[in-house]
Ligand SMILES: Nc1ncnc2c1ncn2[C@@H]1O[C@H](COP(=O)(O)OP(=O)(O)O)[C@@H](O)[C@H]1O
C-alpha cells in the first residue's frame with residue numbers, strides 16, 4: 064500500500080513520474096499564467112475522485128467556485144456532480160485565513176479534511192502567500208508551515224506556483240523548491256516562431272523520474288502529453304534552437 068503510486072491520470076505524465084507520485088508527496092507545479100496549472104490540478108483531483116475513490120479538495124485564492132466550474136466545463140468536466148457526491152470540495156479563501164487554519168487542529172479546514180476523508184488536495188496558488196510578507200525568511204517560514212501542515216494530514220498535495228515567463232532560472236522565492244518532494248514545470252517554448260507547451264519533471268525525492276522535456280496540449284479532457292522534444296537545446300529558457308545532427 065505504501066509503495067503504491069498516486070497517479071495523475073495523465074498518461075504520459077504518470078510515465079514521466081515512474082508510475083505517479085509517492086503517497087503523501089508535496090508537489091510543486093510551476094508555470095506562467097495560462098500554462099495549464101489549474102487544468103492539470105483539476106485533472107489530478109478528478110482522476111482521484113472518479114477512478115480511485117479518493118475525495119479531493121481544491122483551495123483557491125483567486126477563482127470563485129463558479130469560475131472554476133466554467134473553466135472545468137470548457138475542458139469537458141462537470142464539477143457539480145462530483146461536488147454533490149462529496150468526491151470534490153471547492154474552497155475559496157484568503158492566504159491569511161488558510162495559514163491560520165492549517166496551524167490550528169480544529170479549524171474548519173482540518174475538520175473538512177477529516178470528515179470528507181480528503182486524500183488529494185490542491186492549493187491554487189502558493190504565490191499568493193507572497194502578499195503576506197516582503198521578508199524572505201518569513202515567507203520561507205510560511206511555506207514550511209503550510210507544507211508541514213499538509214504533510215501531517217497524510218494527503219498528496221499539489222501546490223501551484225505562478226511565475227513569469229522569464230523566471231525559470233531564478234531560485235524560487237522563499238525556497239519552496241527545497242521544501243517540496245517533487246517539482247513539475249510547465250513552460251511555453253518558442254519553436255520556429257510558434258509557441259508550444261513543454262512539461263518536465265525537475266525533481267522527485269525518493270524516486271527516479273524521466274529527465275526528458277515533452278510537449279503537451281490542452282483541450283477537451285485536459286492535458287495530453289505528446290512526444291519529447293528531440294534535437295533541441297535551450298527549451299527551458301523559452302527560446303530553443305536546433306542542435307546539429
Ligand atoms: N477547451 C479548451 N481547449 C483548448 N485550450 C483550452 C481549453 N480550455 C482551456 N484551455 C487553455 O488552457 C489554458 C488555461 O489553463 P489554466 O489551467 O487556467 O492555466 P494556469 O492555471 O496555469 O493559469 C489557457 O491557455 C487556455 O487557452
Ligand SMILES: [Mg+2]
Pocket residue numbers: 100101102187
Ligand atoms: Mg490557474
